[in-house]
Amino acid sequence: MPSIAINHVSKQFNKVHALEDVTLQFEEGKIYGLLGRNGAGKSTLLNLISNRLFPTAGEITINGRPACENDQAQRLVYLMSEKTFYPETMRVKEVFDWTGRFYKGFDKNEAIRLAHEFKLDITKKVKGLSTGYSSIYKLITALCVDVPYLFLDEPVLGLDANHRDMFYKLLLESYAARPRTIVISTHLIEEISGIIEEIVIIKEGRVIKAQNCEELLSQGYCVSGKASDVDAYVQGKEVIGIDALGGLKTAYVMGQCDKSALDANLEVSKMDLQKLFIQLTNS
Amino acid sequence: MQLSTAFHYQIRTKLKVGGIFYSIIYAILLLPVVISLLYGSHGAAASGIEISSVVFLMVMSISTYKEDMRMFLQNATSRKTMIASVGLNCMAAALGMSIIDLFNQFLFGHLYTYETMFSQMYEFITIPSNGALFTLYSFLWSSMACFCFAMLGFFIGALFNRLSKMWRLLVMFGVPIAVIFLLPFLDITLFDGVITASIGRAIMFMLGFQNGVNPLYAVVSFLGVGLLLYLFGALITRRAAVSD
Numbered sequence: 001m002p003s004i005a006i007n008h009v010s011k012q013f014n015k016v017h018a019l020e021d022v023t024l025q026f027e028e029g030k031i032y033g034l035l036g037r038n039g040a041g042k043s044t045l046l047n048l049i050s051n052r053l054f055p056t057a058g059e060i061t062i063n064g065r066p067a068c069e070n071d072q073a074q075r076l077v078y079l080m081s082e083k084t085f086y087p088e089t090m091r092v093k094e095v096f097d098w099t100g101r102f103y104k105g106f107d108k109n110e111a112i113r114l115a116h117e118f119k120l121d122i123t124k125k126v127k128g129l130s131t132g133y134s135s136i137y138k139l140i141t142a143l144c145v146d147v148p149y150l151f152l153d154e155p156v157l158g159l160d161a162n163h164r165d166m167f168y169k170l171l172l173e174s175y176a177a178r179p180r181t182i183v184i185s186t187h188l189i190e191e192i193s194g195i196i197e198e199i200v201i202i203k204e205g206r207v208i209k210a211q212n213c214e215e216l217l218s219q220g221y222c223v224s225g226k227a228s229d230v231d232a233y234v235q236g237k238e239v240i241g242i243d244a245l246g247g248l249k250t251a252y253v254m255g256q257c258d259k260s261a262l263d264a265n266l267e268v269s270k271m272d273l274q275k276l277f278i279q280l281t282n283s
Numbered sequence: 284m285q286l287s288t289a290f291h292y293q294i295r296t297k298l299k300v301g302g303i304f305y306s307i308i309y310a311i312l313l314l315p316v317v318i319s320l321l322y323g324s325h326g327a328a329a330s331g332i333e334i335s336s337v338v339f340l341m342v343m344s345i346s347t348y349k350e351d352m353r354m355f356l357q358n359a360t361s362r363k364t365m366i367a368s369v370g371l372n373c374m375a376a377a378l379g380m381s382i383i384d385l386f387n388q389f390l391f392g393h394l395y396t397y398e399t400m401f402s403q404m405y406e407f408i409t410i411p412s413n414g415a416l417f418t419l420y421s422f423l424w425s426s427m428a429c430f431c432f433a434m435l436g437f438f439i440g441a442l443f444n445r446l447s448k449m450w451r452l453l454v455m456f457g458v459p460i461a462v463i464f465l466l467p468f469l470d471i472t473l474f475d476g477v478i479t480a481s482i483g484r485a486i487m488f489m490l491g492f493q494n495g496v497n498p499l500y501a502v503v504s505f506l507g508v509g510l511l512l513y514l515f516g517a518l519i520t521r522r523a524a525v526s527d
Contacts (some may be wrong), residue, residue, distance in 0.1 A: 052356050064437050069521075074359035085357035085525075102358035138341045202443050232497040 001171050002028045002063045004049060004077075004149055004181070009058030022058070026181050028148060028261040033196035033213070034185040037281050040202040042185045043081070047153050050079040058061040062149065075103065079151040081140035084134060088127035092120065092137045096144075105146025114140045114170065118163065131158030138169055143174050149181045157190060164188075170197060189274040199273075203281050217271045221257050224250040225266040233258075233266060241279035252279055285360045289368035292354065294334055297376050298345060304339050305383070308332065312387060315395050328396035330403060331383040337432045342375055344369075346435025349444055353525050366517045369437055377429035381422050388421075401425060401498065407495045416490035420498045434512040441519040 004026040011019040019041045026032060036042045042105055047053040049060055051074050059066065065073040082116050086095050092115065098107055100106040115122050119135050129137065142150060156164045175182060199216055201209040201275065207221060220240070223233055227249040234251045241252040252275055257268055304337045315327030384399070391397045401421045408417070443451050470478040487493050489508075491500030 050356070053363060054522060069361040069363055071359060071361050071364055074361065075285075078358065079357075085353040087354060098354075099358060101291070102285065102360065155349060 005061045007059050009048060009055045009060060011048060012056045014016060017205050022207050024207055024210055026183060028199050029179045030181055031175065031196050032183040032198045032200060033192050034183050034200050035189060035277055036202035041205045042202055043153055046079055046153050046185060050077055054140060073188050076147055077149045078142055078147045080138045080146045080155060081153045081246065082157060084126060086126050090126050092122040092124055095137060095141060099141050099145065103145045107144045111140050111144040132160065135159055143170060151183045153185045155184060179269060189277055193273040201277060201280060208280060217273060220252060220254040220271040222250055222252055222269045222271055223266050229263045229265050285364045286367055289355060289360050289364050290371055293351060293368055293372040297343060300343060308320050308335060312391050330398040331400040336380040336384055336402055337429050340429050340433035341436040345440045348440025356525065362520050362523065366520055370513055372435055373433035374430055377426045377433060380429055381426035384425055385422055405498050423502045424498050427502045431505040431509035435507040438512040438516040441516040444523055445519055
Protein backbone atom coordinates (compact mmCIF):
# COMPACT_ATOMS: atom_id res chain seq x y z
CA MET A 1 0.00 0.00 0.00
CA PRO A 2 1.44 3.43 -0.88
CA SER A 3 2.53 5.24 2.22
CA ILE A 4 5.25 7.24 3.86
CA ALA A 5 7.26 4.89 6.06
CA ILE A 6 9.46 6.27 8.82
CA ASN A 7 11.74 3.54 10.13
CA HIS A 8 13.73 3.97 13.33
CA VAL A 9 14.44 7.59 12.56
CA SER A 10 16.43 9.70 14.98
CA LYS A 11 17.58 13.29 14.67
CA GLN A 12 20.16 14.94 16.83
CA PHE A 13 21.17 18.61 16.81
CA ASN A 14 24.50 18.78 18.64
CA LYS A 15 23.52 17.42 22.08
CA VAL A 16 19.77 17.77 21.62
CA HIS A 17 17.87 14.61 20.68
CA ALA A 18 14.99 16.08 18.69
CA LEU A 19 13.67 12.68 17.63
CA GLU A 20 14.50 9.26 19.01
CA ASP A 21 13.87 5.99 17.22
CA VAL A 22 10.61 7.03 15.58
CA THR A 23 8.82 4.36 13.60
CA LEU A 24 5.61 5.45 11.96
CA GLN A 25 3.56 5.13 8.82
CA PHE A 26 1.38 7.71 7.07
CA GLU A 27 -1.06 5.74 4.94
CA GLU A 28 -2.67 7.04 1.80
CA GLY A 29 -5.96 8.89 1.89
CA LYS A 30 -6.16 9.64 5.62
CA ILE A 31 -6.17 12.86 7.62
CA TYR A 32 -3.69 12.80 10.47
CA GLY A 33 -3.32 15.09 13.44
CA LEU A 34 0.33 15.38 14.47
CA LEU A 35 0.28 16.66 18.02
CA GLY A 36 2.92 17.47 20.55
CA ARG A 37 4.04 20.15 22.94
CA ASN A 38 6.46 22.89 21.93
CA GLY A 39 9.80 21.35 21.05
CA ALA A 40 8.41 17.81 20.93
CA GLY A 41 9.79 17.17 17.45
CA LYS A 42 6.78 17.62 15.16
CA SER A 43 8.38 20.15 12.79
CA THR A 44 11.63 18.19 12.82
CA LEU A 45 9.75 15.09 11.66
CA LEU A 46 8.02 17.01 8.87
CA ASN A 47 11.31 18.61 7.80
CA LEU A 48 12.94 15.18 7.63
CA ILE A 49 10.17 13.79 5.43
CA SER A 50 10.38 16.80 3.10
CA ASN A 51 14.19 16.58 2.71
CA ARG A 52 14.88 19.86 4.49
CA LEU A 53 16.88 17.98 7.13
CA PHE A 54 18.80 14.71 7.15
CA PRO A 55 18.13 12.04 9.77
CA THR A 56 20.96 11.09 12.11
CA ALA A 57 19.75 7.50 11.92
CA GLY A 58 17.02 5.53 10.21
CA GLU A 59 15.28 5.80 6.88
CA ILE A 60 12.24 7.49 5.39
CA THR A 61 10.58 6.19 2.24
CA ILE A 62 7.79 7.71 0.16
CA ASN A 63 5.86 5.04 -1.74
CA GLY A 64 8.89 2.80 -1.41
CA ARG A 65 11.40 5.38 -2.66
CA PRO A 66 13.99 6.95 -0.35
CA ALA A 67 12.84 10.43 0.62
CA CYS A 68 16.35 11.81 0.97
CA GLU A 69 17.66 13.82 -1.99
CA ASN A 70 15.15 12.25 -4.35
CA ASP A 71 13.29 14.66 -6.64
CA GLN A 72 10.81 12.00 -7.78
CA ALA A 73 9.84 11.08 -4.23
CA GLN A 74 9.71 14.70 -3.09
CA ARG A 75 7.31 15.58 -5.92
CA LEU A 76 4.76 13.44 -4.07
CA VAL A 77 5.03 15.61 -0.97
CA TYR A 78 4.32 19.25 -0.15
CA LEU A 79 5.12 20.84 3.18
CA MET A 80 3.52 24.11 4.22
CA SER A 81 5.64 25.26 7.11
CA GLU A 82 5.66 28.11 9.57
CA LYS A 83 8.89 29.47 8.05
CA THR A 84 8.69 31.22 4.72
CA PHE A 85 10.83 29.46 2.14
CA TYR A 86 9.73 31.62 -0.76
CA PRO A 87 11.90 34.65 -1.59
CA GLU A 88 10.59 37.67 0.28
CA THR A 89 10.72 39.87 -2.82
CA MET A 90 8.54 37.47 -4.78
CA ARG A 91 4.93 38.47 -5.39
CA VAL A 92 2.15 36.06 -4.46
CA LYS A 93 1.19 35.50 -8.11
CA GLU A 94 4.81 34.63 -8.86
CA VAL A 95 4.70 32.10 -6.01
CA PHE A 96 1.72 30.49 -7.73
CA ASP A 97 3.49 30.60 -11.12
CA TRP A 98 6.68 28.98 -9.90
CA THR A 99 4.90 26.40 -7.76
CA GLY A 100 3.01 25.45 -10.90
CA ARG A 101 6.28 24.94 -12.73
CA PHE A 102 7.82 22.79 -10.00
CA TYR A 103 4.60 20.87 -9.26
CA LYS A 104 2.97 20.14 -12.61
CA GLY A 105 -0.51 19.46 -11.21
CA PHE A 106 -0.80 22.82 -9.42
CA ASP A 107 -4.22 24.40 -10.04
CA LYS A 108 -3.40 28.07 -10.58
CA ASN A 109 -6.98 29.08 -11.40
CA GLU A 110 -8.17 27.57 -8.14
CA ALA A 111 -5.36 29.35 -6.28
CA ILE A 112 -6.44 32.71 -7.73
CA ARG A 113 -10.06 31.95 -6.85
CA LEU A 114 -9.12 31.13 -3.27
CA ALA A 115 -6.97 34.24 -3.04
CA HIS A 116 -10.01 36.25 -4.05
CA GLU A 117 -12.13 34.47 -1.42
CA PHE A 118 -9.61 35.24 1.28
CA LYS A 119 -9.23 38.81 -0.05
CA LEU A 120 -5.53 38.23 -0.61
CA ASP A 121 -3.84 40.72 -2.93
CA ILE A 122 -1.73 38.51 -5.21
CA THR A 123 0.29 41.45 -6.51
CA LYS A 124 1.76 42.00 -3.06
CA LYS A 125 5.25 40.87 -2.22
CA VAL A 126 5.64 38.08 0.31
CA LYS A 127 7.52 40.34 2.73
CA GLY A 128 4.68 42.87 2.65
CA LEU A 129 2.07 40.44 3.99
CA SER A 130 0.87 40.35 7.58
CA THR A 131 1.36 37.18 9.66
CA GLY A 132 -2.15 36.04 8.87
CA TYR A 133 -1.94 36.65 5.13
CA SER A 134 1.51 35.08 5.09
CA SER A 135 -0.16 31.89 6.33
CA ILE A 136 -3.01 32.34 3.86
CA TYR A 137 -0.92 32.46 0.70
CA LYS A 138 1.00 29.41 1.88
CA LEU A 139 -2.25 27.61 2.70
CA ILE A 140 -3.72 28.39 -0.70
CA THR A 141 -0.57 27.16 -2.40
CA ALA A 142 -0.67 23.96 -0.35
CA LEU A 143 -4.34 23.28 -1.05
CA CYS A 144 -3.85 23.72 -4.80
CA VAL A 145 -0.79 21.50 -5.17
CA ASP A 146 -1.77 18.11 -6.54
CA VAL A 147 0.27 15.74 -4.37
CA PRO A 148 -0.72 12.55 -2.55
CA TYR A 149 0.91 13.68 0.73
CA LEU A 150 0.24 17.12 2.09
CA PHE A 151 1.83 18.34 5.31
CA LEU A 152 0.54 21.42 7.08
CA ASP A 153 2.71 22.68 9.93
CA GLU A 154 0.79 25.23 12.00
CA PRO A 155 -1.47 26.09 9.06
CA VAL A 156 -3.68 28.55 10.92
CA LEU A 157 -0.95 30.62 12.54
CA GLY A 158 -2.13 34.21 12.73
CA LEU A 159 -5.50 33.53 11.10
CA ASP A 160 -8.61 35.09 12.57
CA ALA A 161 -11.57 32.87 13.48
CA ASN A 162 -13.37 33.57 10.20
CA HIS A 163 -10.38 32.63 8.09
CA ARG A 164 -9.73 29.54 10.18
CA ASP A 165 -13.31 28.44 9.63
CA MET A 166 -12.90 29.05 5.86
CA PHE A 167 -9.70 27.05 5.82
CA TYR A 168 -11.19 24.00 7.55
CA LYS A 169 -14.15 24.02 5.14
CA LEU A 170 -11.82 24.30 2.13
CA LEU A 171 -9.62 21.55 3.48
CA LEU A 172 -12.55 19.17 3.76
CA GLU A 173 -13.86 20.16 0.33
CA SER A 174 -10.41 19.57 -1.14
CA TYR A 175 -10.20 16.21 0.61
CA ALA A 176 -13.67 15.18 -0.55
CA ALA A 177 -12.85 16.10 -4.14
CA ARG A 178 -9.46 14.44 -4.03
CA PRO A 179 -8.81 12.15 -1.09
CA ARG A 180 -5.16 12.20 -0.13
CA THR A 181 -3.00 11.97 2.95
CA ILE A 182 -3.10 15.19 4.92
CA VAL A 183 -1.04 15.65 8.07
CA ILE A 184 -1.91 18.65 10.21
CA SER A 185 0.46 19.71 12.93
CA THR A 186 -1.15 22.23 15.22
CA HIS A 187 -1.66 23.32 18.82
CA LEU A 188 -5.35 24.09 18.20
CA ILE A 189 -6.47 20.56 19.05
CA GLU A 190 -10.11 21.37 19.68
CA GLU A 191 -10.46 22.86 16.20
CA ILE A 192 -9.06 19.88 14.32
CA SER A 193 -10.51 17.14 16.50
CA GLY A 194 -13.58 16.98 14.28
CA ILE A 195 -11.49 16.66 11.10
CA ILE A 196 -8.74 14.17 11.84
CA GLU A 197 -9.10 10.42 11.51
CA GLU A 198 -5.74 9.34 12.82
CA ILE A 199 -3.65 10.80 15.55
CA VAL A 200 0.06 10.82 16.25
CA ILE A 201 1.30 12.24 19.53
CA ILE A 202 4.97 13.03 19.98
CA LYS A 203 6.44 13.63 23.40
CA GLU A 204 10.09 14.59 23.87
CA GLY A 205 11.10 13.15 20.51
CA ARG A 206 9.25 9.86 20.87
CA VAL A 207 5.91 8.74 19.47
CA ILE A 208 3.66 7.89 22.41
CA LYS A 209 0.44 7.35 20.48
CA ALA A 210 -0.21 6.51 16.84
CA GLN A 211 -3.70 5.22 16.25
CA ASN A 212 -7.20 5.95 15.05
CA CYS A 213 -8.66 8.99 16.79
CA GLU A 214 -12.01 7.38 17.62
CA GLU A 215 -10.28 4.29 18.95
CA LEU A 216 -8.04 6.40 21.15
CA LEU A 217 -10.91 8.45 22.50
CA SER A 218 -13.04 5.34 23.10
CA GLN A 219 -10.32 3.99 25.37
CA GLY A 220 -11.43 6.42 28.00
CA TYR A 221 -14.24 8.63 29.19
CA CYS A 222 -14.97 11.59 31.43
CA VAL A 223 -17.01 11.35 34.59
CA SER A 224 -18.27 14.55 36.23
CA GLY A 225 -20.25 15.39 39.31
CA LYS A 226 -19.87 16.11 43.00
CA ALA A 227 -16.29 15.66 44.12
CA SER A 228 -17.12 13.00 46.70
CA ASP A 229 -19.20 10.97 44.21
CA VAL A 230 -16.48 11.14 41.57
CA ASP A 231 -13.82 10.14 44.10
CA ALA A 232 -15.90 7.15 45.12
CA TYR A 233 -16.44 6.06 41.54
CA VAL A 234 -12.82 6.32 40.37
CA GLN A 235 -11.44 4.16 43.23
CA GLY A 236 -9.28 1.47 41.67
CA LYS A 237 -9.54 2.89 38.15
CA GLU A 238 -6.83 4.32 35.94
CA VAL A 239 -7.31 8.06 36.23
CA ILE A 240 -5.13 10.09 33.93
CA GLY A 241 -6.29 13.50 35.08
CA ILE A 242 -8.58 15.47 37.35
CA ASP A 243 -10.19 18.90 36.97
CA ALA A 244 -11.67 20.32 40.15
CA LEU A 245 -13.71 23.49 40.61
CA GLY A 246 -15.28 24.18 43.97
CA GLY A 247 -17.21 21.11 45.00
CA LEU A 248 -17.36 19.69 41.48
CA LYS A 249 -14.89 17.36 39.88
CA THR A 250 -14.21 15.87 36.44
CA ALA A 251 -12.07 12.78 36.21
CA TYR A 252 -10.52 11.44 32.99
CA VAL A 253 -10.57 7.68 33.21
CA MET A 254 -8.99 5.13 30.90
CA GLY A 255 -10.87 1.92 30.23
CA GLN A 256 -14.53 1.03 29.76
CA CYS A 257 -17.21 2.79 31.76
CA ASP A 258 -18.46 0.72 34.70
CA LYS A 259 -22.16 1.55 34.44
CA SER A 260 -23.10 -0.61 37.40
CA ALA A 261 -20.95 1.45 39.73
CA LEU A 262 -22.11 4.71 38.23
CA ASP A 263 -24.07 6.94 40.56
CA ALA A 264 -27.19 8.59 39.10
CA ASN A 265 -25.70 11.97 39.98
CA LEU A 266 -22.64 11.35 37.86
CA GLU A 267 -22.43 12.37 34.22
CA VAL A 268 -20.42 10.39 31.69
CA SER A 269 -19.14 11.93 28.48
CA LYS A 270 -16.75 11.15 25.68
CA MET A 271 -13.11 11.77 26.32
CA ASP A 272 -12.06 15.17 25.01
CA LEU A 273 -9.05 15.02 22.68
CA GLN A 274 -7.41 18.14 24.05
CA LYS A 275 -7.83 16.94 27.62
CA LEU A 276 -6.48 13.52 26.71
CA PHE A 277 -3.52 15.13 24.98
CA ILE A 278 -2.76 17.33 27.98
CA GLN A 279 -2.93 14.40 30.34
CA LEU A 280 -0.75 12.21 28.13
CA THR A 281 1.91 14.84 27.59
CA ASN A 282 2.08 16.37 31.05
CA SER A 283 5.36 15.29 32.60
CA MET B 284 12.01 17.80 -14.95
CA GLN B 285 13.18 19.59 -11.82
CA LEU B 286 16.62 20.45 -13.25
CA SER B 287 15.07 22.29 -16.17
CA THR B 288 12.72 24.26 -13.90
CA ALA B 289 15.52 24.97 -11.42
CA PHE B 290 17.73 26.20 -14.25
CA HIS B 291 15.01 28.50 -15.57
CA TYR B 292 14.33 29.83 -12.11
CA GLN B 293 17.96 30.75 -11.51
CA ILE B 294 18.44 32.21 -14.98
CA ARG B 295 15.29 34.30 -14.55
CA THR B 296 16.72 35.74 -11.34
CA LYS B 297 20.00 36.57 -13.08
CA LEU B 298 18.20 38.18 -16.01
CA LYS B 299 16.10 40.31 -13.67
CA VAL B 300 19.06 41.59 -11.71
CA GLY B 301 21.24 41.63 -14.83
CA GLY B 302 18.82 44.09 -16.38
CA ILE B 303 19.50 46.56 -13.59
CA PHE B 304 23.24 45.83 -13.78
CA TYR B 305 23.44 46.49 -17.51
CA SER B 306 21.40 49.68 -17.33
CA ILE B 307 24.09 51.02 -15.00
CA ILE B 308 26.90 49.72 -17.22
CA TYR B 309 25.39 51.25 -20.35
CA ALA B 310 24.79 54.52 -18.53
CA ILE B 311 28.50 54.57 -17.72
CA LEU B 312 29.52 53.59 -21.27
CA LEU B 313 27.19 56.11 -22.91
CA LEU B 314 28.32 58.99 -20.70
CA PRO B 315 31.45 59.80 -22.77
CA VAL B 316 29.29 59.74 -25.91
CA VAL B 317 26.82 62.19 -24.42
CA ILE B 318 29.61 64.45 -23.19
CA SER B 319 31.24 64.36 -26.64
CA LEU B 320 27.95 65.33 -28.26
CA LEU B 321 27.40 68.18 -25.84
CA TYR B 322 30.92 69.52 -25.41
CA GLY B 323 32.87 68.03 -28.29
CA SER B 324 35.36 65.22 -28.14
CA HIS B 325 37.84 65.39 -25.23
CA GLY B 326 39.56 62.06 -25.78
CA ALA B 327 37.17 59.92 -23.77
CA ALA B 328 38.35 56.43 -22.81
CA ALA B 329 37.09 53.41 -20.95
CA SER B 330 39.01 50.40 -19.75
CA GLY B 331 38.46 47.22 -17.80
CA ILE B 332 34.67 47.65 -17.58
CA GLU B 333 34.20 43.91 -18.06
CA ILE B 334 35.68 43.28 -14.59
CA SER B 335 32.26 44.36 -13.34
CA SER B 336 30.76 41.24 -14.96
CA VAL B 337 33.15 39.10 -12.94
CA VAL B 338 32.26 40.88 -9.73
CA PHE B 339 28.54 40.79 -10.56
CA LEU B 340 28.47 37.02 -11.00
CA MET B 341 30.47 36.46 -7.82
CA VAL B 342 28.19 38.66 -5.76
CA MET B 343 25.05 37.13 -7.33
CA SER B 344 26.24 33.63 -6.49
CA ILE B 345 26.88 34.58 -2.87
CA SER B 346 23.65 36.48 -2.38
CA THR B 347 21.29 34.00 -4.07
CA TYR B 348 22.64 30.85 -2.47
CA LYS B 349 20.40 30.70 0.58
CA GLU B 350 17.33 32.04 -1.19
CA ASP B 351 17.67 29.51 -4.01
CA MET B 352 18.19 26.63 -1.60
CA ARG B 353 15.04 27.55 0.33
CA MET B 354 13.00 27.90 -2.88
CA PHE B 355 14.21 24.57 -4.19
CA LEU B 356 13.67 22.67 -0.94
CA GLN B 357 10.16 24.14 -0.74
CA ASN B 358 9.47 22.86 -4.25
CA ALA B 359 10.59 19.23 -4.30
CA THR B 360 14.04 20.01 -5.67
CA SER B 361 16.97 18.23 -4.07
CA ARG B 362 20.34 19.72 -3.28
CA LYS B 363 21.83 17.51 -6.02
CA THR B 364 19.59 19.18 -8.59
CA MET B 365 20.42 22.59 -7.15
CA ILE B 366 24.14 21.88 -7.48
CA ALA B 367 23.73 20.80 -11.11
CA SER B 368 21.60 23.86 -11.86
CA VAL B 369 24.14 26.23 -10.29
CA GLY B 370 26.96 24.82 -12.41
CA LEU B 371 25.00 25.03 -15.66
CA ASN B 372 23.60 28.42 -14.79
CA CYS B 373 26.89 30.04 -13.93
CA MET B 374 28.51 28.71 -17.08
CA ALA B 375 25.61 29.97 -19.19
CA ALA B 376 25.71 33.36 -17.47
CA ALA B 377 29.50 33.58 -17.84
CA LEU B 378 29.32 32.86 -21.56
CA GLY B 379 26.38 35.23 -22.04
CA MET B 380 27.99 38.11 -20.19
CA SER B 381 31.24 37.64 -22.07
CA ILE B 382 29.38 37.86 -25.39
CA ILE B 383 27.79 41.11 -24.21
CA ASP B 384 31.21 42.43 -23.13
CA LEU B 385 32.58 41.53 -26.56
CA PHE B 386 29.71 43.38 -28.21
CA ASN B 387 30.32 46.42 -25.98
CA GLN B 388 34.00 46.37 -26.93
CA PHE B 389 33.10 46.29 -30.62
CA LEU B 390 30.43 48.99 -30.35
CA PHE B 391 32.08 51.47 -28.01
CA GLY B 392 35.53 50.81 -29.48
CA HIS B 393 34.24 52.65 -32.57
CA LEU B 394 33.09 55.63 -30.51
CA TYR B 395 36.05 56.22 -28.21
CA THR B 396 39.13 54.53 -26.79
CA TYR B 397 37.85 51.33 -25.23
CA GLU B 398 40.33 48.89 -23.75
CA THR B 399 39.43 45.62 -22.14
CA MET B 400 41.34 44.18 -19.22
CA PHE B 401 42.42 41.31 -21.47
CA SER B 402 43.93 43.63 -24.07
CA GLN B 403 45.73 45.60 -21.36
CA MET B 404 47.12 42.48 -19.68
CA TYR B 405 48.10 40.71 -22.88
CA GLU B 406 49.21 43.70 -24.97
CA PHE B 407 52.47 41.94 -25.79
CA ILE B 408 50.78 38.85 -27.20
CA THR B 409 52.19 38.02 -30.64
CA ILE B 410 48.90 37.88 -32.53
CA PRO B 411 47.11 40.84 -34.14
CA SER B 412 44.84 42.55 -31.60
CA ASN B 413 42.19 43.15 -34.23
CA GLY B 414 42.12 39.55 -35.42
CA ALA B 415 39.58 36.77 -34.92
CA LEU B 416 42.00 34.71 -32.81
CA PHE B 417 42.56 37.59 -30.41
CA THR B 418 38.81 38.05 -30.09
CA LEU B 419 38.38 34.33 -29.42
CA TYR B 420 41.10 34.37 -26.76
CA SER B 421 39.52 37.45 -25.22
CA PHE B 422 36.09 35.77 -25.11
CA LEU B 423 37.45 32.55 -23.61
CA TRP B 424 39.52 34.42 -21.04
CA SER B 425 36.63 36.63 -20.02
CA SER B 426 34.05 33.81 -19.83
CA MET B 427 36.29 31.50 -17.81
CA ALA B 428 37.20 34.36 -15.44
CA CYS B 429 33.48 35.00 -14.95
CA PHE B 430 32.83 31.31 -14.37
CA CYS B 431 35.71 31.01 -11.89
CA PHE B 432 34.51 33.94 -9.79
CA ALA B 433 30.89 32.78 -10.00
CA MET B 434 32.05 29.48 -8.54
CA LEU B 435 33.99 31.37 -5.87
CA GLY B 436 30.71 33.04 -4.98
CA PHE B 437 28.96 29.66 -4.86
CA PHE B 438 31.66 28.28 -2.59
CA ILE B 439 31.51 31.31 -0.27
CA GLY B 440 27.69 31.15 -0.20
CA ALA B 441 27.79 27.44 0.66
CA LEU B 442 30.46 27.95 3.31
CA PHE B 443 28.68 30.84 4.99
CA ASN B 444 25.43 28.87 5.05
CA ARG B 445 27.14 26.15 7.07
CA LEU B 446 29.12 28.40 9.42
CA SER B 447 27.81 29.86 12.64
CA LYS B 448 27.70 33.67 13.01
CA MET B 449 30.94 33.70 14.96
CA TRP B 450 32.78 31.66 12.34
CA ARG B 451 31.40 33.81 9.55
CA LEU B 452 32.81 36.94 11.14
CA LEU B 453 36.09 35.15 11.73
CA VAL B 454 36.34 34.15 8.07
CA MET B 455 35.14 37.52 6.76
CA PHE B 456 37.78 39.47 8.63
CA GLY B 457 40.34 36.79 9.38
CA VAL B 458 41.02 35.60 5.84
CA PRO B 459 41.75 39.07 4.33
CA ILE B 460 43.89 40.02 7.34
CA ALA B 461 45.78 36.74 7.11
CA VAL B 462 46.34 36.98 3.36
CA ILE B 463 47.12 40.69 3.12
CA PHE B 464 49.04 41.29 6.34
CA LEU B 465 49.86 38.19 8.31
CA LEU B 466 51.14 35.90 5.57
CA PRO B 467 53.48 38.48 3.93
CA PHE B 468 54.77 39.56 7.35
CA LEU B 469 55.52 36.02 8.46
CA ASP B 470 56.95 35.17 5.05
CA ILE B 471 59.38 38.09 5.03
CA THR B 472 60.32 37.62 8.67
CA LEU B 473 60.80 33.88 8.66
CA PHE B 474 61.35 32.79 5.07
CA ASP B 475 62.87 35.86 3.38
CA GLY B 476 59.81 36.27 1.16
CA VAL B 477 60.14 32.87 -0.50
CA ILE B 478 56.44 31.98 -0.12
CA THR B 479 55.16 35.25 -1.53
CA ALA B 480 57.59 35.00 -4.44
CA SER B 481 56.47 31.44 -5.15
CA ILE B 482 52.81 32.44 -5.05
CA GLY B 483 53.60 35.33 -7.39
CA ARG B 484 55.37 33.00 -9.83
CA ALA B 485 52.49 30.52 -9.69
CA ILE B 486 49.98 33.28 -10.48
CA MET B 487 52.11 34.51 -13.36
CA PHE B 488 52.33 30.98 -14.71
CA MET B 489 48.57 30.43 -14.38
CA LEU B 490 47.88 33.71 -16.18
CA GLY B 491 50.29 32.72 -18.97
CA PHE B 492 53.12 35.17 -18.34
CA GLN B 493 55.88 32.67 -17.71
CA ASN B 494 57.69 31.58 -20.89
CA GLY B 495 56.23 34.29 -23.13
CA VAL B 496 52.65 35.50 -23.21
CA ASN B 497 49.90 32.88 -23.62
CA PRO B 498 46.38 33.66 -22.38
CA LEU B 499 45.28 30.04 -22.90
CA TYR B 500 47.09 29.20 -19.67
CA ALA B 501 44.73 31.62 -17.91
CA VAL B 502 41.70 30.09 -19.65
CA VAL B 503 42.65 26.61 -18.41
CA SER B 504 43.59 27.94 -14.95
CA PHE B 505 40.32 29.80 -14.49
CA LEU B 506 38.36 26.76 -15.64
CA GLY B 507 40.34 24.42 -13.38
CA VAL B 508 40.09 26.63 -10.30
CA GLY B 509 36.42 27.22 -11.07
CA LEU B 510 35.70 23.51 -11.24
CA LEU B 511 37.61 22.94 -8.01
CA LEU B 512 35.60 25.64 -6.22
CA TYR B 513 32.42 24.13 -7.71
CA LEU B 514 33.38 20.75 -6.32
CA PHE B 515 34.07 22.17 -2.84
CA GLY B 516 30.82 24.13 -2.94
CA ALA B 517 28.95 20.99 -4.00
CA LEU B 518 30.48 18.93 -1.19
CA ILE B 519 29.40 21.53 1.37
CA THR B 520 25.92 21.83 -0.16
CA ARG B 521 25.04 18.16 -0.46
CA ARG B 522 24.34 17.80 3.28
CA ALA B 523 23.46 21.41 4.04
CA ALA B 524 20.42 22.44 6.02
CA VAL B 525 18.97 25.88 5.58
CA SER B 526 20.37 28.22 8.20
CA ASP B 527 18.50 31.12 9.66
